[in-house]
Each structure stands twice: as structure tokens, then as C-alpha cells.
Amino acid sequence: MKIAVFPGDGIGPEVTAQALRVLDALPLQVSLLEGDVGGIAYKRHGHPLPDETLVAANEADAILFGAVGDFDCDNLERHLRPEQAILGLRRELNLFANLRPAKVFEGLEHTSALKPEIAGAIDLLIVRELNGDVYFGEKGMRTTDAGLRQGYDIMSYDESEVRRIAVAGFEAAQKRRGRLCSVDKANVLETSQLWRDVVIETHADFPDVELTHMYVDNAAMQLVKNPGQFDVVVTGNLFGDILSDQASMCVGSIGLLASASLGERKTDYGTFGLYEPIHGSAPDIAGKGIANPMATVLSLAELLRHSLGQEELAKRVENAVAKTLADGIRGGDLGGDSNCAEIGDAILTRL
Ligand SMILES: NC(=O)c1ccc[n+]([C@@H]2O[C@H](COP(=O)([O-])OP(=O)(O)OC[C@H]3O[C@@H](n4cnc5c(N)ncnc54)[C@H](O)[C@@H]3O)[C@@H](O)[C@H]2O)c1
Numbered sequence: 001m002k003i004a005v006f007p008g009d010g011i012g013p014e015v016t017a018q019a020l021r022v023l024d025a026l027p028l029q030v031s032l033l034e035g036d037v038g039g040i041a042y043k044r045h046g047h048p049l050p051d052e053t054l055v056a057a058n059e060a061d062a063i064l065f066g067a068v069g070d071f072d073c074d075n076l077e078r079h080l081r082p083e084q085a086i087l088g089l090r091r092e093l094n095l096f097a098n099l100r101p102a103k104v105f106e107g108l109e110h111t112s113a114l115k116p117e118i119a120g121a122i123d124l125l126i127v128r129e130l131n132g133d134v135y136f137g138e139k140g141m142r143t144t145d146a147g148l149r150q151g152y153d154i155m156s157y158d159e160s161e162v163r164r165i166a167v168a169g170f171e172a173a174q175k176r177r178g179r180l181c182s183v184d185k186a187n188v189l190e191t192s193q194l195w196r197d198v199v200i201e202t203h204a205d206f207p208d209v210e211l212t213h214m215y216v217d218n219a220a221m222q223l224v225k226n227p228g229q230f231d232v233v234v235t236g237n238l239f240g241d242i243l244s245d246q247a248s249m250c251v252g253s254i255g256l257l258a259s260a261s262l263g264e265r266k267t268d269y270g271t272f273g274l275y276e277p278i279h280g281s282a283p284d285i286a287g288k289g290i291a292n293p294m295a296t297v298l299s300l301a302e303l304l305r306h307s308l309g310q311e312e313l314a315k316r317v318e319n320a321v322a323k324t325l326a327d328g329i330r331g332g333d334l335g336g337d338s339n340c341a342e343i344g345d346a347i348l349t350r351l
């Protein structure tokens with residue numbers, strides 16, 4: 001079993017180090033392929049996603065990704081910016097289905113930004129499309145006839161792109177509580193009208209799943225008002241990005257939300273995928289050793305589950321994180337005072 005490890009920038013290396021300690025403690029023979037991504041890769045190799053990193057990604061059964069983002073690089077041409085590493089990996093490797101689970105851990109109801117009785121009901125999965133939308137459409141800067149600077153990013157989805165993520169959403173709902181809510185903006189956007197039409201067509205193959213539709217502005221509101229109503233949410237790339245950060249604060253912290261990015265490629269043990277916390281490089285706390293590594297440790301659990309076929313080990317890691325939280329061990333993001341390594345220690349002792 002081979003895992004490519006791309007720690008990246010800011011807190012990326014700090015949180016990845018703790019996940020690797022957990023991996024090392026498990027009864028599993030794996031070899032690690034390390035690679036540079038993001039700002040550090042630009043500084044070392046002149047590109048945020050160097051060829052050697054892509055080679056390692058293709059050779060591996062799964063990728064554990066930290067985070068990218070470095071304010072020093074924000075004035076570079078867009079194709080050289082750190083974020084292009086993660087966007088490039090998702091696109092190059094056809095990782096179109098991004099699973100972002102959000103569930104309240106026991107004992108954390110009171111650290112959510114929501115009232116405890118509302119937060120306590122959260123157990124949802126956002127299935128975010130990852131290879132299309134306004135992220136990958138034609139974009140640029142131009143000058144209007146009136147001589148004004150204009151930025152543009154084209155939003156589009158073709159029906160095959162919508163169908164495959166709709167299938168991922170329905171299949172996820174079948175494995176959970178059987179309810180799928182498709183989130184779009186079909187009242188305004190043609191892209192969303194096609195999205196809604198194709199989701200409805202795809203529903204014919206999944207009659208056992210209850211399908212509902214919601215506009216994204218309402219979904220943002222409902223996520224705060226009554227998040228317990230959601231089982232699986234399927235949505236486009238941009239809406240999914242925003243709603244998942246919002247969901248993280250409903251749960252308690254962005255330092256808790258893991259993700260799995262999957263495509264169709266199979267490995268000897270499961271489905272090839274990339275696993276990363278949903279948060280970024282957090283430049284405001286980088287280098288201080290205080291980031292919460294739980295989202296990355298939980299991403300490792302998703303890696304064990306989906307790409308390595310190790311469901312039992314995945315549960316073991318998830319239970320160790322849950323026990324750590326239940327025992328009151330918290331990072332600063334959750335109002336506690338444990339640092340990154342101490343949280344790693346606590347997870348290890350509960351493994
Ligand atoms: N997938 C990725 O690699 C990814 C995701 C999001 C943002 N980014 C990049 O990261 C950089 C910073 O972006 P941002 O500030 O908007 O978002 P961010 O997620 O990095 O940080 C937002 C806030 O959450 C806090 N935070 C994030 N993760 C935390 C953790 N594990 N523990 C404790 N606190 C945590 C940060 O300190 C910050 O206050 C940007 O360059 C952005 O492009 C990368």
C-alpha cells in the first residue's frame with residue numbers, strides 16, 4: 001500500500017505530522033511517497049504542482065494532503081499560485097466527488113455556534129462536485145467598451161458532469177438515511193436549471209431515495225436554523241465550498257471537518273482518492289503549533305476506509321478522536337488549551 005503525503009503550507013505540515021503519527025501506530029504496512037505542493041513547491045521548484053509530485057500522486061493508492069496557501073504568493077500569476085496545486089490534483093486525477101461529512105461529536109454541542117439542541121442533531125454529508133463549475137470555466141480580466149476593467153469566470157456544467165455527481169449523491173444517501181437534498185440556484189442560473197433537471201432524471205434510478213431541492217440561499221439559512229433536517233446534500237463546486245465551511249462552525253470548528261475526494265479509479269484495496277481537511281493553511285496561526293489536527297486525522301480515517309479498504313481501522317481512528325473530545329481535550333479553536341502535538345498524543349493513547 002502506497003500513500004502519497006503532500007503536507008503543503010502553513011499549518012499543513014503541522015497537522016499532517018500528527019496524522020502520520022496515528023498512521024504509524026496502526027497495524028498496517030504502508031510506504032510513504034512525499035511531495036511538495038503549494039507555496040513551498042513554488043519556492044523550491046518554481047511550480048505549485050511540480051511534475052515529481054504528480055508522478056508520486058499517480059503511483060500511490062491514496063493521497064494525504066495538508067493545506068496550501070501562502071500570502072507571499074498571492075500576487076503571482078494565477079497559474080502559479082499555491083491553490084493551483086489542489087485544484088490541479090483534483091482535475092488531473094479526475095477526483096470529482098468530494099465527500100464532506102459533518103457530525104456533532106459527543107460533548108461538543110456547547111462549542112457549536114448554534115444552540116446545543118440544534119447543533120446536537122447535525123449528522124449530514126455534503127457531496128460537493130469538484131471538477132467543474134465556475135472554478136474551471138474560462139476566466140480572465142478584460143476591458144469593457146467603456147474602458148472599465150472587468151473580471152469574468154464562466155459558470156457551466158454539462159449533463160454528464162451533473163449525472164455522475166448526482167449518482168454519487170444518491171449512492172451516499174442509500175448508505176445513510178435515504179434522503180438527498182440537491183442545492184442549486186435554479187431560480188436564477190441556467191447552469192442550476194440543468195443541474196436540477198439532470199438530478200431529477202437521475203432520481204429514476206434511485207426510487208428508494210427521497211429527493212428534495214433547495215435554493216442555496218435558503219440552504220445557508222436552513223443549515224443554521226435546522227441542520228438536523230439534512231442527510232445528504234449534493235451541490236456544485238462553489239456552493240459546496242461555502243456551505244461546508246458554514247457546516248463546520250455548526251459542528252464547532254473548521255478544525256474538525258475531514259474530506260474525501262474520489263473519482264472512478266480503483267486501487268487493489270478500494271477507490272483511489274485524495275484526503276484533506278476542509279480548512280486551509282491558516283497563516284494566522286501557522287508556526288505556533290496550536291492548529292487542531294483532528295480534521296486531518298479524520299481525513300486519514302476516510303483514506304483508510306475508501307482507498308485502503310480498512311473500515312475497522314478507520315473506525316478505530318474516528319473513535320479515538322471522539323474519545324479525545326469526549327474526555328475534554330480541545331484545541332484553541334474549541335476553547336481549549338491543548339496544542340497540536342498534545343492533541344496528537346491524546347488521540348494516540350486512545351487508539
Ligand atoms: N484545501 C486547501 O488547501 C485550502 C482550503 C481553504 C483555504 N486555503 C488557503 O489557505 C489560506 C488561508 O485561507 P483562510 O484564512 O481563508 O482559511 P483557513 O481555513 O486557512 O483559516 C480560516 C480560519 O480558521 C482557522 N483554522 C483553520 N484551520 C484550523 C485548524 N486546524 N485549527 C485551528 N484553527 C484553524 C484559521 O486560524 C483562520 O482563523 C489561503 O491562502 C487559502 O487560499 C487552502
Ligand SMILES: CC(C)[C@H](C(=O)O)[C@@H](O)C(=O)O
Pocket residue numbers: 083086087241278280
Ligand atoms: C483552496 C481552495 C482552492 C479550496 C476550494 O475552493 O476548493 C478550499 O477552499 C477548499 O475548500 O478545499
Ligand SMILES: [Mg+2]
Pocket residue numbers: 241242245278
Ligand atoms: Mg473551502
